[in-house]
Amino acid sequence: MTLTKTALAPEVAAIMGRLGVSADRYTGGTLAVTSPVNGEKIADAAQISSGDASDVIAKSHQAFLAWRLVPAPKRGELIRLFGEELRAHKADLGRLVSIEVGKITSEGLGEVQEMIDICDFAVGLSRQLYGLTIATERADHRMMETWHPLGVVGIISAFNFPVAVWAWNAALALVAGNACVWKPSEKTPLTAIAAHAIFDKALKRFVAEGGQAPAALSQLLIGGRDVGEVLVDDPKVALVSATGSTAMGRIVGPKLAARFARAILELGGNNAAIVCPTADLDLTLRGVAFAAMGTAGQRCTTLRRLFVHDSVYDQLVPRLIKAYGSVTIGNPLETGTLVGPLIDKGSFDRMQKALADAKANGGTVHGGDRVHEADAPNAYYVRPALVEMPAQCGPVEHETFAPILYVMKYSNFDDALELNNAVPQGLSSSIFTNNMREAEAFVSARGSDCGIANVNIGPSGAEIGGAFGGEKETGGGRESGSDAWKGYMRRATNTINYGASLPLAQGVKFDVE
Numbered sequence: 324m325t326l327t328k329t330a331l332a333p334e335v336a337a338i339m340g341r342l343g344v345s346a347d348r349y350t351g352g353t354l355a356v357t358s359p360v361n362g363e364k365i366a367d368a369a370q371i372s373s374g375d376a377s378d379v380i381a382k383s384h385q386a387f388l389a390w391r392l393v394p395a396p397k398r399g400e401l402i403r404l405f406g407e408e409l410r411a412h413k414a415d416l417g418r419l420v421s422i423e424v425g426k427i428t429s430e431g432l433g434e435v436q437e438m439i440d441i442c443d444f445a446v447g448l449s450r451q452l453y454g455l456t457i458a459t460e461r462a463d464h465r466m467m468e469t470w471h472p473l474g475v476v477g478i479i480s481a482f483n484f485p486v487a488v489w490a491w492n493a494a495l496a497l498v499a500g501n502a503c504v505w506k507p508s509e510k511t512p513l514t515a516i517a518a519h520a521i522f523d524k525a526l527k528r529f530v531a532e533g534g535q536a537p538a539a540l541s542q543l544l545i546g547g548r549d550v551g552e553v554l555v556d557d558p559k560v561a562l563v564s565a566t567g568s569t570a571m572g573r574i575v576g577p578k579l580a581a582r583f584a585r586a587i588l589e590l591g592g593n594n595a596a597i598v599c600p601t602a603d604l605d606l607t608l609r610g611v612a613f614a615a616m617g618t619a620g621q622r623c624t625t626l627r628r629l630f631v632h633d634s635v636y637d638q639l640v641p642r643l644i645k646a647y648g649s650v651t652i653g654n655p656l657e658t659g660t661l662v663g664p665l666i667d668k669g670s671f672d673r674m675q676k677a678l679a680d681a682k683a684n685g686g687t688v689h690g691g692d693r694v695h696e697a698d699a700p701n702a703y704y705v706r707p708a709l710v711e712m713p714a715q716c717g718p719v720e721h722e723t724f725a726p727i728l729y730v731m732k733y734s735n736f737d738d739a740l741e742l743n744n745a746v747p748q749g750l751s752s753s754i755f756t757n758n759m760r761e762a763e764a765f766v767s768a769r770g771s772d773c774g775i776a777n778v779n780i781g782p783s784g785a786e787i788g789g790a791f792g793g794e795k796e797t798g799g800g801r802e803s804g805s806d807a808w809k810g811y812m813r814r815a816t817n818t819i820n821y822g823a824s825l826p827l828a829q830g831v832k833f834d835v836e
Contacts (some may be wrong), residue, residue: 330363335422339516342416342520347369348369348516349368354369354509357701358422359425359664359666359703360654361702362700365422365423366513369545373553377557379504383502383539384474387500396449397535399445400446402442402446402497402525406438406443408522408528413432413439417431417434418431419513423514424514425666426618427662430655437487438486438490441490441491443787444494445495459818461818463823464819465818467816468817470814473500473561473585473811474559474561475504475561476493476564477560478496480505480507480511480515482508485514486518488566489518490518495803495807499808502537508567510667526538562584563587564800567590569722571590572588587802592722594627594751594773594783595626596754597754597765598629599632599754599755600632600634610780613781615627615629615726616661616662617662621724621725623750624751627722627727630731630743632733640730643709647707647708648690652707664699673723675691678691685712686713686717690707690708691706691707691710691727693705708727710728712730715745715746736761744773747795747796749793749794750775750794751773753780762779774795789804
């Protein structure tokens with residue numbers, strides 16, 4: 324491992340320079356930024372005060388008033404240009420994601436590809452914001468629904484997907500006619516600054532080519548919790564889409580409800596998979612390993628609970644344990660690494676506590692130990708942990724944002740379905756089976772109660788075309804594809820009288836002479 328010899332700050336400065344970001348945005352500020360790759364401080368980002376944040380939101384509201392008048396296909400042209408700029412700067416932004424978050428190279432680049440994909444989706448969507456024509460009981464009348472921009476959309480993103488989640492929201496919100504204000508995680512300000520610089524390039528091109536767009540159309544708030552609270556509390560913010568922990572969601576949700584604002588909450592997911600007797604075990608092994616260990620277990624769609632039928636348990640689990648022991652853990656910037664670091668010491672400590680609790684509840688732990696401590700004492704690399712549990716209890720019922728997979732036996736399919744649904748979290752789920760009845764039951768009304776229910780693929784790997792969300796603990800919320808755009812717009816029903824009379828209640832007359 325070449326960790327202590329790697330100087331990342333100069334590379335960060337070079338990337339920022341190529342993206343046109345001035346040094347005062349990430350040097351000399353009060354927010355220290357460290358890389359989980361080796362614990363090195365790579366920047367001191369400038370932060371905004373809560374008072375200035377209110378001014379930013381006010382400017383965003385004024386931008387919305389202008390942008391809502393731009394025809395939707397023209398708004399889509401801006402997002403098309405944004406997609407072009409992302410393609411041009413994919414390598415730099417993907418590399419910065421890896422440096423700031425610790426994702427392996429393919430995952431850093433893959434996150435930027437998701438941004439590109441949602442731009443493609445949103446460009447087409449800009450010509451498809453359809454409303455219905457509705458049959459009416461009145462003669463010489465027509466009834467229809469129309470969709471209109473909502474207002475200022477606040478976006479709060481988490482560290483684990485520092486740029487893709489913003490793009491999922493912003494691309495749809497902007498083609499819908501809204502203005503955006505983005506508050507990224509305090510752990511990942513650099514990727515936010517970089518992504519926003521790329522958007523600014525697209526905005527300048529759009530205006531230079533004759534487009535009409537206000538400068539404050541999309542804005543960035545770098546700061547702490549107090550800045551996030553301003554975004555949540557400001558009455559000019561019509562919708563807040565927040566991604567993060569359930570603890571954060573329990574604070575944000577009630578505040579938005581108190582002022583009747585909209586919320587899209589994408590929070591934790593204690594995701595499960597069921598392995599049935601007919602499952603293709605080679606396919607299952609690959610699917611489980613990727614879903615459970617990818618991104619060092621720091622995905623909201625990470626596989627955390629695995630229910631294996633007792634007839635195949637002894638065939639699958641030893642192979643999984645072997646895979647866990649042989650996976651390459653190390654510098655995510657180096658070729659061949661499959662598992663990078665945890666984001667920080669807090670994540671490591673929470674992982675170790677969960678493993679201790681699992682042992683106290685009768686679990687057998689394989690892996691979970693810290694590695695490369697001598698090479699990188701300020702970074703936190705761990706071997707992914709597979710924990711054989713006697714039952715779904717203790718830490719299994721709570722999400723730990725780390726690479727821990729709890730494995731349990733089952734013998735009855737209906738019992739496995741019940742276990743899948745027995746935790747309050749419900750973002751994603753999957754089943755591995757070649758039995759059509761089991762597969763269909765899993766995706767039916769009596770099956771998985773999660774927002775995502777997959778067959779013969781892990782719970783992770785969501786695509787842009789399908790809306791992401793439906794987490795049951797928070798009442799749901801959908802972003803990205805499908806009809807998620809409706810969440811960023813308001814609907815009106817219109818009745819048009821093209822006749823000469825107005826239907827009145829029987830016997831009602833007016834003397835108009």
